[in-house]
Amino acid sequence: SISDVNDLKIWNLRWYGKDDTTGNLSVSIRENGWITRYRRYIPYKYSGKKLPVISEEKGLELANKFLKKVNPEIFSGIKFRANNSGGELQSYYYRFNYNRMENGIPVYEDYVNVNVNHQTGEVTGYNTNWSTNLEFPSIEEVISKGQAVLKYRDNLGMELIYKRRVEDGNTIITPVYTTRYDNSVYVLDASTGERVRLKGEGYGYYTEGSNDMDSGVKKMAQSSEMSLSPEELKALEESAKLITAEKAEKIAKSTPVLGLTDEYTLERSNLAKRWDDRKKVYWRLNFFKQEEERGNYSFVRVDLDALTGQITAFNKPYDYKEEDEARFDREKSKKMVEDFLNSFVKERYSQVKYIDRFNIINDSSEKMPVIQNFRYSRIANGIPFVDNGINVAFNAVTGEVNSFNLTWNDTVMPPVDNALEPEDIYKSLFEDIGLELQYRKYYEKSGEMLPMQRTEEIKRVYALKPSRTYTFNAITGEKAYSDGRLFEEDKIIEYPDIDLSYAKDEILILAKYGIYLEGVKFNPKRVITQKDFLALLSKAVGDYYGPYPVKTEKERDDLYSFLIREGIITEEEWNPGGPVTREECVKYVIRALGYDEVAKIEGIYKTGFKDESEISVGLVGHIAIANGLGIVKGSGDYFNPKGILTREQAIIVVYNYLRR
Numbered sequence: 001s002i003s004d005v006n007d008l009k010i011w012n013l014r015w016y017g018k019d020d021t022t023g024n025l026s027v028s029i030r031e032n033g034w035i036t037r038y039r040r041y042i043p044y045k046y047s048g049k050k051l052p053v054i055s056e057e058k059g060l061e062l063a064n065k066f067l068k069k070v071n072p073e074i075f076s077g078i079k080f081r082a083n084n085s086g087g088e089l090q091s092y093y094y095r096f097n098y099n100r101m102e103n104g105i106p107v108y109e110d111y112v113n114v115n116v117n118h119q120t121g122e123v124t125g126y127n128t129n130w131s132t133n134l135e136f137p138s139i140e141e142v143i144s145k146g147q148a149v150l151k152y153r154d155n156l157g158m159e160l161i162y163k164r165r166v167e168d169g170n171t172i173i174t175p176v177y178t179t180r181y182d183n184s185v186y187v188l189d190a191s192t193g194e195r196v197r198l199k200g201e202g203y204g205y206y207t208e209g210s211n212d213m214d215s216g217v218k219k220m221a222q223s224s225e226m227s228l229s230p231e232e233l234k235a236l237e238e239s240a241k242l243i244t245a246e247k248a249e250k251i252a253k254s255t256p257v258l259g260l261t262d263e264y265t266l267e268r269s270n271l272a273k274r275w276d277d278r279k280k281v282y283w284r285l286n287f288f289k290q291e292e293e294r295g296n297y298s299f300v301r302v303d304l305d306a307l308t309g310q311i312t313a314f315n316k317p318y319d320y321k322e323e324d325e326a327r328f329d330r331e332k333s334k335k336m337v338e339d340f341l342n343s344f345v346k347e348r349y350s351q352v353k354y355i356d357r358f359n360i361i362n363d364s365s366e367k368m369p370v371i372q373n374f375r376y377s378r379i380a381n382g383i384p385f386v387d388n389g390i391n392v393a394f395n396a397v398t399g400e401v402n403s404f405n406l407t408w409n410d411t412v413m414p415p416v417d418n419a420l421e422p423e424d425i426y427k428s429l430f431e432d433i434g435l436e437l438q439y440r441k442y443y444e445k446s447g448e449m450l451p452m453q454r455t456e457e458i459k460r461v462y463a464l465k466p467s468r469t470y471t472f473n474a475i476t477g478e479k480a481y482s483d484g485r486l487f488e489e490d491k492i493i494e495y496p497d498i499d500l501s502y503a504k505d506e507i508l509i510l511a512k513y514g515i516y517l518e519g520v521k522f523n524p525k526r527v528i529t530q531k532d533f534l535a536l537l538s539k540a541v542g543d544y545y546g547p548y549p550v551k552t553e554k555e556r557d558d559l560y561s562f563l564i565r566e567g568i569i570t571e572e573e574w575n576p577g578g579p580v581t582r583e584e585c586v587k588y589v590i591r592a593l594g595y596d597e598v599a600k601i602e603g604i605y606k607t608g609f610k611d612e613s614e615i616s617v618g619l620v621g622h623i624a625i626a627n628g629l630g631i632v633k634g635s636g637d638y639f640n641p642k643g644i645l646t647r648e649q650a651i652i653v654v655y656n657y658l659r660r
Contacts, residue, residue, distance in 0.1 A: 011028070013028070108438065113127045136439055141191065157179075175474040255311060277409055283306050287300045301314060315403040330372065334354070375391055392404055429470070469481060469482065515540060527646060530575050535550045599624075611641065
């Protein structure tokens with residue numbers, strides 16, 4: 001096929017094998033001869049996680065060799081960034097990422113990816129995102145990095161806010177410092193140090209400053225609910241503290257803003273717990289009416305606090321017509337929204353604030369949107385709590401509020417009077433992450449235009465380097481995720497006591513892929529517990545996604561539930577703190593491979609070990625298969641089935657499992 005992208009013709013070619021076993025090969029090439037995409041697909045049977053046969057260094061060498069061959073012009077203008085699947089065994093390839101460089105300055109929006117199969121060394125994929133016909137301005141006459149650091153603080157900066165997360169049904173509030181503005185949108189002009197917005201967002205669109213994918217509006221808009229069990233429902237009804245469904249309906253129908261005339265019928269009502277605060281229970285009411293003349297249905301959804309009867313959310317229909325135009329501008333709409341809030345939720349409204357940067361306006365739109373969104377953030381202890389507040393969608397044609405959502409946690413807010421000074425956070429930000437000179441794309445026009453219709457130009461900017469987080473715990477100064485959890489750096493596992501262990505290399509290789517035993521020391525000769533061995537095995541099997549290492553009782557119980565469900569262990573074999581014999585270890589491994597039923601067949605297996613008679617009944621087949629696959633070996637002619645497994649022996653078994 002042929003496609004046009006930015007006035008460039010691209011030929012998309014595909015070759016098929018003679019049958020289903022040979023796969024296919026596809027290539028995309030521009031009219032100027034640039035190969036922009038390559039994919040080689042060969043069907044294979046997935047057999048679980050495997051350690052690489054080809055080293056990461058060799059894989060990168062093969063990727064570079066491929067790039068020099070298919071697109072030497074690109075190769076001379078890129079810089080290797082990272083192997084994004086370096087610690088991933090689920091897929092059988094390395095994914096090498098490169099970014100474009102111009103005048104020694106990174107252009108992160110243009111990049112190249114190369115996939116190399118780490119079992120065979122074959123390049124299986126190559127993809128480019130590379131702009132053409134762009135002029136890159138000289139990097140002369142830009143402000144110094146030191147000046148940019150000062151300008152960043154003044155024109156972009158960090159801010160102290162509250163963030164929220166839910167763990168085991170409990171809401172946890174954490175004060176954090178995070179960037180005021182989204183680093184992907186707002187940067188510093190490298191010539192002046194002034195704040196620049198590179199691309200437009202939707203009208204009234206909320207963007208949190210730390211590149212947070214779980215933005216406040218998204219969470220406020222969520223309608224996830226925790227449905228009550230019959231037992232919970234009965235207990236709540238017996239408590240006689242909650243309003244009835246009839247009372248909730250009466251409140252809704254007597255609220256003028258909802259417009260619930262007699263034509264509306266209550267279609268459904270249900271009682272549920274809030275996903276973000278399990279202590280709160282609410283009624284959700286769904287009303288509908290049928291417009292017989294037009295054959296349409298209108299729906300209104302209303303949420304009410306089941307204890308107080310307060311309406312916490314509603315959503316009304318709007319019959320949009322193409323010719324509709326906004327009658328109220330942004331300022332008038334805002335005034336009408338605030339009058340509504342002051343009347344509808346006066347107490348809550350007195351504790352929120354309209355913050356401009358959380359209500360970004362796309363001033364490049366040619367037409368005023370008919371629905372305008374307004375975000376009011378809760379202020380607690382003098383700082384924004386961005387996951388709490390009020391979200392309103394206002395109809396600028398009718399002058400009505402079409403939707404309303406109040407999110408408010410009653411959790412005690414932790415104090416911030418002991419928070420670190422901003423100076424301490426800036427020091428960490430610039431030392432641990434850093435500010436750098438970049439080339440970034442600036443879109444002169446956005447709005448309703450498609451991406452290929454936008455006018456692009458390149459700007460010299462100062463921006464924070466790419467990072468997985470720009471958030472810091474306000475009390476400790478440690479890096480944090482956007483929801484306040486402490487950030488987990490990629491660990492480089494080192495043990496001071498493994499130099500004399502025969503499993504040293506295997507210990508370090510598995511640790512690189514996140515399979516390791518917790519502790520400052522490894523203690524290679526120490527007996528391994530059943531829990532620790534099964535945790536290692538579950539990490540190698542690839543289907544368990546619980547916390548690792550396993551630390552708490554709940555994490556342990558979740559692990560064992562998974563293992564029992566998968567048939568790797570039985571309830572009768574539960575012995576987390578006990579030792580594991582060599583034959584038990586093999587039994588668990590063979591079950592993980594799915595060979596348990598085959599291994600149980602009697603009379604067909606021989607292990608070749610002189611102490612085969614000491615192997616427990618029903619496990620000869622397991623040991624014979626594991627030995628044949630190279631997962632376990634004996635000591636000379638003996639297997640020692642009742643021997644107790646040590647920590648270094650356990651590592652060897654798991655390593656061999658992944659090498660099979």
